Amino acid sequence: MSKWRTVMSGVPQGSVLGLALFNIFVSDMDSGIECTLCKFADDTKLCGAIDMLEGRDAVQRDLDRLERLGEEWIESSPEEKDLGVLIDEKLNMTQQCTLAAQKANRVLGCIKRGVTSRSREVILPLYSALVRPHLEYCIQLWGPQYRRDMELLERVQRRTTKLIRGLEHLSYEDRLRELGLFSLEKRRLRGDLIVAFQYLKGAYRKAGEGLFIRECSDRTRGNGLNLKEGQFRLDGRKKFFTVRVVRYWNRLPREVVDAPSLEMFKTRLDEALGNVV
Numbered sequence: 001m002s003k004w005r006t007v008m009s010g011v012p013q014g015s016v017l018g019l020a021l022f023n024i025f026v027s028d029m030d031s032g033i034e035c036t037l038c039k040f041a042d043d044t045k046l047c048g049a050i051d052m053l054e055g056r057d058a059v060q061r062d063l064d065r066l067e068r069l070g071e072e073w074i075e076s077s078p079e080e081k082d083l084g085v086l087i088d089e090k091l092n093m094t095q096q097c098t099l100a101a102q103k104a105n106r107v108l109g110c111i112k113r114g115v116t117s118r119s120r121e122v123i124l125p126l127y128s129a130l131v132r133p134h135l136e137y138c139i140q141l142w143g144p145q146y147r148r149d150m151e152l153l154e155r156v157q158r159r160t161t162k163l164i165r166g167l168e169h170l171s172y173e174d175r176l177r178e179l180g181l182f183s184l185e186k187r188r189l190r191g192d193l194i195v196a197f198q199y200l201k202g203a204y205r206k207a208g209e210g211l212f213i214r215e216c217s218d219r220t221r222g223n224g225l226n227l228k229e230g231q232f233r234l235d236g237r238k239k240f241f242t243v244r245v246v247r248y249w250n251r252l253p254r255e256v257v258d259a260p261s262l263e264m265f266k267t268r269l270d271e272a273l274g275n276v277v
Contacts, residue, residue: 097149104134118165
């Protein structure tokens with residue numbers, strides 16, 4: 001057993017006892033915390049469900065408790081990058097869209113300079129494996145909210161399709177049809193609808209109970225599984241998954257919604273989306 005020593009600079013990294021010492025150092029961090037605190041090194045997160053003013057006040061009290069650690073004040077930041085996604089204090093995703101487009105454009109530039117072939121057999125696999133992942137990484141969280149951000153991301157795919165020999169003279173929509181691709185906007189919609197199917201009829205059905213409200217109506221129009229659209233004052237609320245997907249789900253043909261399996265749903269969904277420009 002060592003003698004007691006005052007530690008002024010946190011826990012030394014790379015030491016044999018570093019992990020144990022750190023756990024001791026942060027063990028009482030959640031003392032008095034009302035919400036959920038997930039402690040993992042310097043990625044500690046405070047989480048809480050807020051649907052009433054009491055929930056909001058509880059989270060704020062916890063933030064006030066955590067604001068001062070020992071004798072030091074924790075600095076606030078207007079933005080934070082978490083697992084590669086940049087989020088600002090107003091949940092505006094414009095900066096993240098800009099970063100994603102910049103990364104994708106840099107990779108596309110390397111392909112353009114380093115690959116002489118312009119055939120679809122070469123360009124498409126490179127785009128799918130190296131460029132598009134930057135435009136869709138964690139897209140369910142930071143999906144673009146504004147038309148200018150959507151166009152910023154779409155411009156990368158537009159440039160890619162124009163690289164392919166023989167398609168330069170075609171419009172972007174015609175190039176997509178020729179290559180069998182969806183626009184990035186349509187791919188995001190496809191992903192939303194697939195997740196909605198999983199929550200309503202698929203593997204996540206139990207977890208999805210109460211996530212959507214089914215619309216009770218005697219009308220025969222619709223796909224037989226219409227969801228109720230909510231009314232909200234704030235535009236930000238309309239961007240939530242459970243809100244933004246409802247209108248498009250209700251427009252799906254009955255044969256798509258009635259698909260007996262996820263794979264069949266994807267196949268029928270692609271056919272339905274293929275008819276929409």
